[in-house]
Amino acid sequence: METKNKDYVRFLENKIVVAEEYGFESDGIIGDLLPHAKPITQWCLKGGRRAIFASFGLTKTVMQLELAYQCIRKENKPFLICMPLGVVGEFKRDNKEFFNAELDLEYITDTDNIDNYDVKIYVTNYERVRKGDIDPAKFCGVSFDEASILRNLATETTNYVLTYFKKVQYRFVATATPTPNDYIEILNYADFLGVIDRGHALTRFFKRDSTSAGNLTLYENKEQEFWQWVSTWAVFINKPSDLGFSDEGYNLPKLHIHEIEVENLTDEVIINKKGEPILFKDVTKSLVDVSREKADTVELRVNKTFEIVSQYPFRAWVIFTFWLRFKILTSSYRI
Structure with missing residues (x-):
């Protein structure tokens, strides 16, 4: 009887959807990361394809740079970070401050213009991605900063990313503004990261709406399972104490509003x-x-x-x- 119970438990455990690991164990953190950022980065590296949904000020930029450094050291191949154009300066500044600029960080507009790629971090903006100027095959990994650009399947950028960038070995997304009740956005992240087949996710977790194809509603008995699955490939953090770390430096004084x-x-x-x-x-x-x-x-x-x-x-x-x-x-x- 005990053997049968163990077999049944194993059968049920096999039914649980868990994101696979595609990454590697790091030898140690390279940059000067904050305490809460270190385990997040190590977890992302081990998974190889993970999402960082961290609130503003929690050093998503530094974490993405650490991921780039680690992947480059592992594969000896350049790494790409895509971002809005106005954020390029922030990445350059943090690369110098937190990593002492051990690797160069170069902004590019078209991969065809570079004959020999050095082993370093390349950055580009989403407009270049949308136009198809960036060949993802040249990189060992890619991270999408402000990744909410993937929330809409109807955009050229999203379609291009899901078609071509899914071939990159290591993939990461980072944004402070994911929409928890926008299941299309969540599934787009999962699709890009390759943690589940879109059709499988739709049939497993969501009701069908014959009146609107884009209206997704979770089955009542699948809500907990859905978010448990999301937690196997995405980290949601609003403050360091969410992961058991000190909020010192993040607890801002009370804001006094004066209406003039x-x-x-x-x-x-x-x-x-x-x-x-x-x-x-x-x-x-x-x-x-x-x-x-x-x-x-x-x-x-x-x-x-x-x-x-x-x-x-x-x-x-x-x-x-x-x-x-x-x-x-x-x-x-x-x-």
């Missing part, structure tokens, strides 16, 4: 949408109207910001250039 009203008084005649003169501006505005109001009042708010900063000349300031919460009042605006 800026008056927008005018002697001009106020006209409504119908071209009729009115006493007060219409506060029921469309998205286009709100955008126009923001443009019309930008000078007022910039001047007010400069006035506030000038009152404390010896303080350090961080000024965000995107529009903050915007609320229309009768004759004033909040910056």
Whole structure:
């Protein structure tokens, strides 16, 4: 009876979907990684095809560079990191700071322009990937930074990546903004990493919706199993303590919000949408109207910001250039 029970347990365990390991054990961390980043990187290397879903500030850039260094040392072949163009500078800076720039980091726009590839880290932007200018066969591994570009199957970038980059031996994705309830995005990551067949995942975990092919709903009895499977190839971390490490340096002081009203008084005649003169501006505005109001009042708010900063000349300031919460009042605006 005991033998039969063991056989049955083994039978059930074989039914569990677990991502296979395609990587290798590292000999030791190369860069100056933070404590929480070291086990994540080692886990990714052992898996060979893994996802890092880490919140902002948890050093995803450094972890990807460590993965590149390790794969290059293992295979003696260059490594590619794809990213938005504006992030290239950050990777170059971190390569110098955390790795003392032991390997060169070179930005490329077309793999055909390079005859002999040195064993180093190459970076490129997604526009080059979308255009098909990058041949993945030249690299031992690839990491996609800001990998949320894979969330939509209808884009040229996603289709090209899933078609050609799946041939690379070591594959990694990293983003701070995965959408947990967007199962298409999760499956796209899994498809790229090669941890499961898309058709298998769809039939195993999701109900069919005859009215909408893209509407995926988990079976109620499969929800726990689905996320357990995801955890075998993706790490979700919001702060170091999620993995048992100290949050020192990540616990920010309480944020105090001061709402400043800026008056927008005018002697001009106020006209409504119908071209009729009115006493007060219409506060029921469309998205286009709100955008126009923001443009019309930008000078007022910039001047007010400069006035506030000038009152404390010896303080350090961080000024965000995107529009903050915007609320229309009768004759004033909040910056």
